[in-house]
Amino acid sequence: EAGVVQSPRYKIIEKKQPVAFWCNPISGHNTLYWYLQNLGQGPELLIRYENEEAVDDSQLPKDRFSAERLKGVDSTLKIQPAELGDSAVYLCASGSTSVETQYFGPGTRLLVL
Amino acid sequence: GESVGLHLPTLSVQEGDNSIINCAYSNSASDYFIWYKQESGKGPQFIIDIRSNMDKRQGQRVTVLLNKTVKHLSLQIAATQPGDSAVYFCAELYNQGGKLIFGQGTELSVKP
Secondary structure, eight states: OOOOEEEOSEEEEOTTOOEEEEEEOOTTOOEEEEEEEOTTSOOEEEEEEETTEEEEOTTSOTTTEEEEOTTSSOEEEEESSOOGGGOEEEEEEEESSOTTOOEEOOOEEEEEO | OOOEEESOSEEEEETTSOEEEEEEEOOTTOOEEEEEEEOTTSOOEEEEEEETTOSEEEOSSEEEEEETTTTEEEEEESSOOGGGOEEEEEEEEETTTTEEEEOOOEEEEEEO
């Protein structure tokens, strides 16, 4: 069974530029999460989807971050414009039922110059 | 705010020795805890979990202990191997909101 797929794996951009990350969850998983992980820190939830509905986006900085999961499968996370402090790893996770069970993708490492 | 934290940021052990990684949590209402292993360039990987109605749970070479009195969680790895080298995170599940809260992480280094 394929795991959670994320792309790109690495992205380097200049500040004020837009950037987008893509996630393909495990087949059949209706719950999808986006996390932010700073170096040496644990992941922090940005947004959680149940199918196509964002059920928890309280931690998403909505002035520059946006996310969508139009058909309840793949998801994209966008930052516009990117700031230096956005440099981090962006992790996607998916699960089938309970929030207890989450499978993580490899992440996208973003560097903003 | 509430947080989950680790006592030590790094731990170095000899191959074959046992490892103990500790974690303190602050939310007494949390009822589910997970240990994750994260290797370089990869996402966190589930190791073992425990519910608040348990004190101990064992897996293959790993044991998680939960002390609710002092809000302390530990991960024990028996006969540590070089492949165990990684960063280990504990996470707690807030019953309200159903959100996983991760701690800072402990880097385990296994010396051959």
